[in-house]
Amino acid sequence: MTLSTQFITIITMVVSGVYLGASYHTFKRLERLWTSSILWKYVLEMLFWLIQAAILYFVLFLVNEGILRLYIFLAVLCGYAMFKSLFEQAFGRIVDTLIRIVLHIYRFIYRIVEIFVVKPIVFIVSLVVVCITKVFTGLYSLLLLLLKVVGWPIKVIVSILSPLLPKNAKKYLHLFYRFYSKIKRKE
Template sequence: MSLNEQFVAMFAMLISGLCMGIVFDGYRVVAHQLHFPKWTKPVLDFCYWVIAVCFIFRMLYITNQGELRFYVFFGLFLGVWFYFLWFSFTTVRIVVILMKVIKQIVRLIQRLVEIFLLKPIIGLYKLVKFLIRILFLSAMFIGRIVLQLLSPFWRLFKFLTRPLWRHFKIPEWVKRSLDYGTRLWNRLFKRKREE
């Protein structure tokens, strides 16, 4: 390899070292801000190093066909050292600010969803529930009025058909149904009169 190609490879490794530092600090800050469980730290570290090694070898393959020389390690070390010496603090600050901005945006979206979607749905549900209750109470009220209006006719029907019932044997289930209906009738309308 020519000297020029070696300098290009070393410069690529220096940039790779800087990129490794940026990704490492970024992932560390994000993991801290999102409160990842402690058991995920070794898994995330392993994933980081696998991705970093793949990235470095890809860059190495592009610049010098994958040859491992001293200047490759030297360039990588310089990149990481420069990053942690001059850029780490700034990167951490920027990532923290970005995380705060993203959290604010997420809170805003949640609030908008709550105001424009959830609250109208809850309000509509309460309105429908109220209307159904009103309709049910109205139906009960109208039913009571109808039953009260039909009461004299029912008594007249019972009085007129009483001689017929003496000649016919009424099944037990019919008697039980009539008794139940009478008890229900008395319960509904005796309460009404007492009120």
């Protein structure tokens, strides 16, 4: 490996250390938003470090064909330390500002969708339900009125013919009367 390749590798690994610090800071800042269980927290942490190791090794592979040396680990550690001492506070403010902006945009979009999509759909569905209920109530009232109008002449005829009927026939009609009285009580 030539001296220029080693120099480029060290500079790249220092920058990769800064990147690693920034990505870990961002991960820790966002972690509380999506972790609710301890198991899920550990799974995400393992995935984060595996992805970061793959990214760093890919960068190392592009720079010096993936040759690992002790100074590469030291360069990454120096880059991480540089991030912690020089850039962490400013980067933290930038990340917090970006998170606030994204949350405001999310809330704005959520309210727009709620106002222009969800509420009209709820209004239309409730209007349809109310209209259908009113139609069925009107049809039920009309049916009851029709039964009363049709039932009144039958009732008059039965009251006229009732004294003329034999007692044996009244027993069978008595069952019909119980059924009719149940219907009448439900009005």
